[in-house]
Amino acid sequence: MTFHNILIMRHELLLTIVMLLVLIIDLFATGNNRKLIIPIALILFLTVTAIGFLPAQYGQLFGGMYITSGTTILMKNVLNIAVFIILLQSVAWLKLEENKQKLAEYFVLILSTLIGMNFMISSGDFLMLYIGLETATIPLAALAAYTHHQTKSAEAGIKLILSSALSSGIMLYGISMVYGTTGSVSFAEVALQWGNAPLQMLAFLFFFAGMAFKISLVPFHLWTADVYEGAPVNVTSYLSVVSKGSAAFVLMLVLFRVFPSIVEHWQKVLYAIAVLTMTVGNLFALRQQNLKRFLAFSSIAQAGFILLGIIGASPLGMSTVIFFVLAYVFTNLAAFGVISAVSSATGKENMADYNGLYQTNPKLSLLLMLALFSLAGIPPVAGFFGKFFLFASAASKGFYWLVFIAVVNATVSLYYYLLPVKAMFINKNEQPVPTFRSDFYMKAGLLLAAAGTLAVGMLSIGYEYIASFSYGLQ
């Protein structure tokens, strides 16, 4: 291994460097200098994101423990963009008096989880996958409990750490069975030896359950709503977009790489879980009043849609999943951005508080409307194409009933996605949220998300670009 080779893992290396830099700068920052950390960290991270797009070599390192390909790099870039937007959106919240003392920690924790996700995506064996998963989860609990003097935030932290500990335990049990039955944890080796003995089926189920916890698929979703509601808005958006997106990527990669030999079996599992997830997510989303809870259940339903892309076990499905996540990133971040802006300006998060928002903050209302339309899948914004491609890929493999159920669900979801829109534009309110101005960072974050939502929808080139990568893996 030479210096040249190690640059293959530049995403992780650069992120680690940035993380340590922020940590060290924080050591020397005092008083008002501390605020400078925000622009410094943002610029550093933007640089990393930009470098991520430079052409790169693919290959393996550390005896196959670390693998990159066009697909994994693309996935990491999608995550990077999402994190950048989230960081922009969280600046207003970070500048609040109560968070002044722990500015840098926010960046460090976010970056460390991102490193974990990158390792997870690039993992070539179960060991790295597990370490990546833990790195992507444990700091998140601290983030969820960030405003820990608020009971709800502390509760979110403890719920997240306990449920993720349980899911890690189950997953590790599955991995131990994988190791026991094949004598290896390397993906390539396990894939060669994988059969359909009952013990191996059990191992797969345990592993899948662990991943399903992370993506919050029904029936492993029970932690989601409380954690999403209690955590600070930006952390919620991180959980629902980046954390969930990365876990979906990893589930897909592992299913395709390690378990191709039992594809008929896991298709059945995914089928049942997808139907459950979409339906339950939608039904619960119908009755939520808190917007964060509302988006939590909507994101559960969206995760159900993602499974439609994975279930086809085809390169087409793979590229549709990446495309859907990209669309989902921009869309959800636009929605969360608006909520974050309103929340950090006024502290209000309930749907009733948004009554008459259009009168006072028309731009934000329009943006939230755009995002909700996209989530609902109304053309011509990004969400529509995302869903359309997913349905197409599942249908191309003959899952017509599943697609039918998904379409019914998408129709139901239209109803509840339009509820906040109705609240903002039609409902009357004696005391609507007062007009407020967001700072530069928030504007940039919202603008990026909005532009992404529109652009991904308009330009089908994006899809072609992604599809061109996705044939490297089977």
Next chain:
Amino acid sequence: MAFDIYDFTSLTSSIHEGLATFLPPVGVLVAEWLLVGISVLLFVAVFGLILVYLERKVCALFQQRLGPMRVGKWGLLQTVADFIKLLMKELITPNKADKFLYNLAPFIVIIVTFMAIAAIPFAKGLQAIDFDIGVLYVSAVASLGVIGILLAGWSSNNKYSLIGAMRSGAQIISYELSVGLSLITMIILAGSMQISEIIQAQSTGWFIFTGHIPAIIAFIVFLIAGTAETNRGPFDLAEAESELTAGFHTEYSGIKFAFFFLAEYVNLFIVSAMATVLFLGGWMPFHVGSFEGFNAVMDFVPPIFWFFGKVMFVIFVIMWFKWTFPRLRIDQILTLEWKYLLPINLLNILLMTLIVLMGWHF
């Protein structure tokens, strides 16, 4: 039975063969377990008593007193008498204590010391188990002792006990780092964790001389941290009499109290023995380069005397600490560890690595 005071290998193997002639293999194993167990038990009891006597005499020395003089010649039987008194005492269990844990705690503390002694080399061939991870094993086992202390403090249902246990817990956990890191420093120099190999590597010179600067730093750190590990003064605020009555063992009486008391002194022995093994050459005689005559004279003294001589020296130094320095506050103790010893240790490891890599040691 071949008995050679310079090398116990022949003695132990002849015992083994002797047993094998009239016992089946399982029997030999069980008999050897028993033998080792009984010898360790005897050693702990006798050596514990000696140390208690020694402590009182050393204390008296520093305070310009005579110490115990009445029972036996120079008070030699004083601790024996004390011990008999302890055995006679009533065992009291506090009313609302957690009985199971309350009774378990002293056993955890004493069993842990037994487990650690198993890996201590008293002389050539006189070592119960010679693991390839010997040093790690000793520090791993020793780290269990704190559990007994914590349990004792909690299950007594007494606020003094609880505070004492919390203090000693925080202290032991913190100083375990320094002990571990200074051990690692010496392992780097030795190139092995097997205790017999570490001692063998010092046949040409003790590590404290061959490893010079970093070894001396590590030795000092080890002594400080080892003193803290054993909850001895000036780090004895876990049982600070003036404020906490007797700390975590306030509620214990009779033989159970004796267990804690004994365990403390045996731990003192273990720390000193580890210091001896890692820095002062274990049972290796003192050799100087190519002075053949001098080395031969040194070789004449049997290894077991070398070992106990060095151990006694280290024990004396640690007792010296206790009767010289005033007790530290808990924040001072933690500051000393986390802000001074730990960084020094980490740098010291780097320095040692550099020296070993460049071959700058002797």
Next chain:
Amino acid sequence: MNNELMFFMLSAVILVFSVLTVTTRKILRAAVYLLFVLVATAGLYFQLNYNFLAAVQLTVYAGGIVVLIIFSILLTSHISERAPIASAARAALAALVTVAGAILTLITVMQFTFRPAGIPPISPNVKNVGRALVSYGTDGYALPFEAISILLLAAMIGAIVVARKESNNQSTK
């Protein structure tokens, strides 16, 4: 023969105390039973001649994690506290799920024909373990080793963020 005897003894300890750990109503006792389980597991590793792992098990789990657990119990609970008794229905359900899970796992494990691994075994002495931990080729574990340090750093920072007291009288001058 000796090994088998030791194995059965250690397994019995592990099984009995595992059950006790989850059934006792006193939280500190649960921690102590857990300690016994972990120490007995270390004993199993010693039986396998994997001394290094055994010592790590003792240091990290018994000496580290259990001590932390006990410490947090000491800080948060009182000696007279008891866990509430679960309702009969819940207990029955939990027992049912546990037994069913155990039986399912047992049956599947019994059905599987394990084959010895194709690669020749490596002696688990310290030298090999140490080399494997820091080498970066095939069978090297340098990458996970480093990745874990990131995890630990992040976990530490996270813990500080959660545990640190807010300083209320922060002057904004």
